[in-house]
Amino acid sequence: MSSRHPIIDSLQEKGWTLADSQQHPLGGLQGKGLDSYELVVLLGAKNKIGARYFQVFLQNTSGEVSHQPAVIGLFNRGKFPSYNWIEIISLSLRVSFGSGEQVLDISASGLVQQLFQYLADLIPPGGHMMVSYDSPEQQDTARSLARGIPPIVTPLGYMLFLIGCGAGFKDWHFAEGGSEGPRKLQGYKALNRQHAQLKTKETIKELVAFLDRLPPMAGSELERAAQNRAAAILIKLKQ
Numbered sequence: 001m002s003s004r005h006p007i008i009d010s011l012q013e014k015g016w017t018l019a020d021s022q023q024h025p026l027g028g029l030q031g032k033g034l035d036s037y038e039l040v041v042l043l044g045a046k047n048k049i050g051a052r053y054f055q056v057f058l059q060n061t062s063g064e065v066s067h068q069p070a071v072i073g074l075f076n077r078g079k080f081p082s083y084n085w086i087e088i089i090s091l092s093l094r095v096s097f098g099s100g101e102q103v104l105d106i107s108a109s110g111l112v113q114q115l116f117q118y119l120a121d122l123i124p125p126g127g128h129m130m131v132s133y134d135s136p137e138q139q140d141t142a143r144s145l146a147r148g149i150p151p152i153v154t155p156l157g158y159m160l161f162l163i164g165c166g167a168g169f170k171d172w173h174f175a176e177g178g179s180e181g182p183r184k185l186q187g188y189k190a191l192n193r194q195h196a197q198l199k200t201k202e203t204i205k206e207l208v209a210f211l212d213r214l215p216p217m218a219g220s221e222l223e224r225a226a227q228n229r230a231a232a233i234l235i236k237l238k239q
Contacts (some may be wrong), residue, residue: 005065008040008057016042019054025074025122028055032118034058036112037104038119040065051076051087057116058095058104066095068107070115081126081191087184088131091138107137113159120163126191129165130172131156134182141185143169144222150201150210151185152233153226160187161233167199193199200237207234 011017018043021027032039038056044053045160057067072090076083093107106112120129121145134143141156151157160166165187188221190196211223214223 003046004065005057007067008042011042011044011055016044016055019025021044021076025077026052027135028122029056029118034114034118035109036061037111042133043185047074054213056239058106060097060102062098062100064097065103066097066104068092068095070095073119074202075122081124082128084124084127086123086129088116088129090132091135093137096190113162116159117163120165123165124188125189126187126195128186128202129160129163130184130186131190132182134184140222140225142183144226145173145185147220147222149226150206150230153210153229154185155209156185157187158229160185165189166203168202169195173183185222204234204237 012181019027019030021030025042026041026043029039029041037060040057040059042055042057044055051074052071054071054075056071056073056103057069058066060066069090070092071088074087074089076085076087077186078084090110093112094103094105095101104113110223116129123129132138133145136154144154145151146156152161157166157169162168167190168188170184170186170188190199211230214227
């Protein structure tokens with residue numbers, strides 16, 4: 001791909017490179033279709049533990065690249081399952097092109113889940129995805145977790161479940177070692193079929209208990225939305 005945006009040029013001057021599928025797994029997303037848009041993936045430096053920074057921009061049919069990345073994250077891989085993960089540090093739900101008059105709302109267009117699915121497909125069994133919820137875009141997830149709603153039925157947790165990262169969750173609501181960064185929700189991929197079956201049974205038990213705790217459609221708007229997600233998940237898990 002030839003650079004058609006000064007931001008991409010600037011990033012390349014600073015050492016960022018266009019991801020190559022022969023050199024890095026994220027390169028497989030280069031040019032991947034997202035509705036009428038294509039992904040532009042850049043790789044940056046590694047952090048102190050060896051995870052690689054990356055950014056995902058969108059390119060429209062006119063060849064214009066978005067002014068801001070849709071995703072900024074970290075990618076890590078290793079020989080043990082738990083060493084394979086992706087962290088979404090920042091998610092921009094609105095990106096602009098050209099003069100800024102063309103603005104794409106990827107949440108309204110239903111593209112966020114597809115974008116996250118592309119990333120999740122790069123994570124092997126036993127790995128996990130982490131997504132920051134310390135942002136205005138994820139405030140419903142933050143409020144839901146604060147009220148004790150199960151992570152899997154928060155907006156973010158439900159999406160992680162749908163993309164295959166719902167075999168258990170960890171809520172990083174505080175920094176344990178002082179360097180974990182903002183609050184984030186971590187969703188795991190099942191290690192194998194037996195692990196998936198075990199986690200399915202645990203999830204069903206958790207969701208049934210959650211639904212029994214509240215009368216149907218009672219409580220706050222957040223709780224009612226969580227009830228609807230719980231019912232949808234139970235239908236999928238019991239198929």
